[in-house]
Amino acid sequence: MSEKRLKKQKLKKHLFTKNRLVILNDETFEEVFSLRLTLMNVFVFASIGAILIIFVTTFIIAFTPLREYIPGYTSTKLKKDATELALKSDSLEFAIKKNEAYLESIKKVLNGNLEYAKVNKDSILAISVDTLPDLQLTATEAEMNLRKQVAEEEKKKIEKRK
Structure with missing residues (x-):
């Protein structure tokens, strides 16, 4: 027999040899517990x-606090608070922009650059609202x-089905 085979058989014999664990x-010197084990x-x-x-351990850590x-x-709680604060800061920033636009128009009236009749808080605030520019998407x-290629492939698929 080859040397490797002998080693495998020896290891197998060692792993499966029955031993007795005695307490x-x-x-x-009374035997309290006895158990027959293999390696x-x-x-x-x-x-x-x-x-x-x-x-x-992984389950406890992953699904508990x-x-x-x-x-x-x-x-x-920290994530929720951060989201609420972000929303509040956005709304406060928008309110500040509206108030600044109103104050600028008041300054224009006081300096005489704008007629008083044109100063209306609602119209000023409506103008100052930032809107997204109209985008020309082509x-x-x-x-x-790519569109032509996809259309041609779909036509070929439909023709194959028929």
Whole structure:
């Protein structure tokens, strides 16, 4: 037999040799517990136990408030507060812009650059509201070529079905 085969057989014999685990009372030498084990059984149970502990720990950390103590995770309350503050700051910024536009028009009236009859708070605020510019969206040549190619492929598919 080859040397590798002998090593494998020796390892197999060593892994599956039955051993006895005995727990004795130290004073009376009475057998309290006895268990027959192989090295392979011990390895399998230890591996399963380790995987189970990892799984339970991961589950506890991922689905309980403990995850907030891990760097990189934020609390849900913090996320909610940040969103509310962002919305409030946006609305306050918009209100400040409207008030600034109104004050500018008042200054124009006081300096004599604008007639008083033209100063109406509603019309000034309506003008000062920032709107998005009208965008002229046109397709480029590459987009047009792609559209033609897709249309041709769809026609071929339809013809194949018939």
